[in-house]
Amino acid sequence: xxxxxxxxSAIGDCTLVLPVVRALLRHKPELELYxxxxxxxxxxxxxxxxxxxxxVPIDKPxxxxxxxxxxxxxxxxxxDAVLAMQxxxxxxxxxxxxxxxxxxxxxxxxxxxxxxxxxNEKIDFADEHLHDSFKRFAEQLTQSKLxxxxxxxxxxxxxxxxxxxxxxxxxxxxxVVNPAASKLERCWSTxxxxxxxxxxxxHYQLPTxxxxxxxxxxxxxxxxxxxxxxxxxxxxxxxxxxxxxxxQKGKVCIAxxxxxxxxxxxxxxxxxxLYAVAPSxxxxxxxxxxxxxxxxxxxxxxxxxxSIDQAGWxxxxxxxxxxxxxxxxxxxxxxxxLMPE
Numbered sequence: 001x002x003x004x005x006x007x008x009s010a011i012g013d014c015t016l017v018l019p020v021v022r023a024l025l026r027h028k029p030e031l032e033l034y035x036x037x038x039x040x041x042x043x044x045x046x047x048x049x050x051x052x053x054x055x056v057p058i059d060k061p062x063x064x065x066x067x068x069x070x071x072x073x074x075x076x077x078x079x080d081a082v083l084a085m086q087x088x089x090x091x092x093x094x095x096x097x098x099x100x101x102x103x104x105x106x107x108x109x110x111x112x113x114x115x116x117x118x119x120n121e122k123i124d125f126a127d128e129h130l131h132d133s134f135k136r137f138a139e140q141l142t143q144s145k146l147x148x149x150x151x152x153x154x155x156x157x158x159x160x161x162x163x164x165x166x167x168x169x170x171x172x173x174x175x176v177v178n179p180a181a182s183k184l185e186r187c188w189s190t191x192x193x194x195x196x197x198x199x200x201x202x203h204y205q206l207p208t209x210x211x212x213x214x215x216x217x218x219x220x221x222x223x224x225x226x227x228x229x230x231x232x233x234x235x236x237x238x239x240x241x242x243x244x245x246x247x248q249k250g251k252v253c254i255a256x257x258x259x260x261x262x263x264x265x266x267x268x269x270x271x272x273x274l275y276a277v278a279p280s281x282x283x284x285x286x287x288x289x290x291x292x293x294x295x296x297x298x299x300x301x302x303x304x305x306x307s308i309d310q311a312g313w314x315x316x317x318x319x320x321x322x323x324x325x326x327x328x329x330x331x332x333x334x335x336x337x338l339m340p341e
Contacts, residue, residue, distance in 0.1 A: 001028065002077060003141065004098050006036045007085040007134075008060055010182075011240065012262035014041035016131040016286065017085060018048055019152035024138045025050055027146060034077065036070075036094065044240040044263070047156040061090055071097040083137040087115040095119060104140050106133070109313060127313060131286050153287060155266040157248070161241035168234060168246070171207055175200050175335075176250035176269070178211045179225060180218040180235075181258040185320045186277045187217075188256055190224045195328045196254070197229045203332070204339060209250065210235050211243055211260055252338050254331060256323070261285045272334045276322040291334050295325035 007017050014037060021033060034054045037045070042057035056074075061067050079100035084091075087106050095103055095118040105111055105119030110133065116122065123136040138146045177197065181187050197208045210225065212218035212235035222235040234246060244263050247253055253264035256274045262285060264271045271285040273292035280294040297308045299322035300315065 001031045001081075002034065002079045003031055003081045003083060004034045004036060004074070004077075004079045004100065005083040005085060005137075006091055006094055007041075008036065008038035008058070008091060009041060009086075010259060011041045011044060012259035012283075013130060014038075014045060015153075015155065015259075015262040015266045017134050018045060018155065018266065019148045020131070020134045020138050020146070021053060022050065022152040023135075023146050023148045024142070025052055027138075027144070028142060034074075034079070040240065044244065045155065047158050047241075048154075049156070061093065067093060067097060070094065074098055081141055082119075083141065084115065084119050085134055085137055087112040089113040092118050104137055127281075129281060129286060130283055150287065153266050154268060155244055155263065157241050157244055157267070161239070162245045162248075165238070165242050165245045165249075168232075168237070170209060170232065170234075170246065170249065174207050174209045174232070174250055175204070176209050176211055176247055176253040176255075176264070177231075178253065178255035178258060178260040179221040180212045180215070181256045183277075184217060185318055186257045186323070187221060187320065188274050188323050188326060189320075190221065190228075192324070192326070192328055193221075193225055194228045196331055197225070197231060199328065199332055200335070201230075204335075206251070207232055209246060211238075211246055211253075212236065213243075252335060254335075257283055270338045272331060272338075274323065274326050274331070276325055277317050277319075291338065293326050293330050293334060295322065298325050 032052045036056045039057045082098050082100045082103040084105040092115050103119040104121040105115050107122045107125040109125045123140050135146050209232045210222050214236040218235050222233050226233050244267050247264040247269050248267040250269055252270050254272045255261040261271050261273055265285040265287050271288040273284045276295040276299045279296040280292045284292045299317040300306050300311045303317050303319045
């Protein structure tokens, strides 16, 4: 049985797919899975291997030639099913290229950009975490319950990635703070972040390591923080596996709604998630929901003038001030649960 799975991005979302892939392969010993994945996410997950898992890493298609190349790459395979786990204009155009009669997509509420036109089955809608929606695809395929274990979440890292961070001269013990998200509105304020780092130093005598990607926003926030308090700034200095290795060594990761929170979740490091713009029940660090601080309901009331019952599934609070609803004291209280006296 050959199954194609399409999830190109985002990196955090792909970490939510990985445990489903592992559980599905365990559940169906006759299944071979071809995961069409973005090259960035593949660079993180490439060592999370399985004899019946075949990664098909691609750049996100932009031109007709890109789609033709992918079609040629897949032309020799007759698939039994497609798990259309990405609903976007670019991803949706991939589905007609795959030779398969059975194509499972999202329900109409979550099927962005008319995905339902390119699939012929759908999962049922539920107001649920993104990981649970991915699990529904596997359950739709097999018509049976899928059991995901904690071990299924663990991202395998190369020895090279783990060894290479030695050059960063990190201390033996540290807390990780990842200040940036994909949008500024999802980021906690610099003032709060600085105050938190100061309190971590005073209370736990631990340094803070800043992590993040190469984007301009990541660097700007890190520089603002570094100008006010001592940190070990690793922002933009690592590839994704090296970032994962830094997160793996950290005692705790504190982050807003961003990929590194999910990577930390996937390397076994406790995560304190900071959420207000979007609900953490949809995209929070899955194994660390008890440590997540979620102010989405308060933000909807304060900034949108609605009750949470009036907010639709797609509701977001596009206001950075929403993140200010999270206090430093609340984060320190969560930290005390993970690092008791």
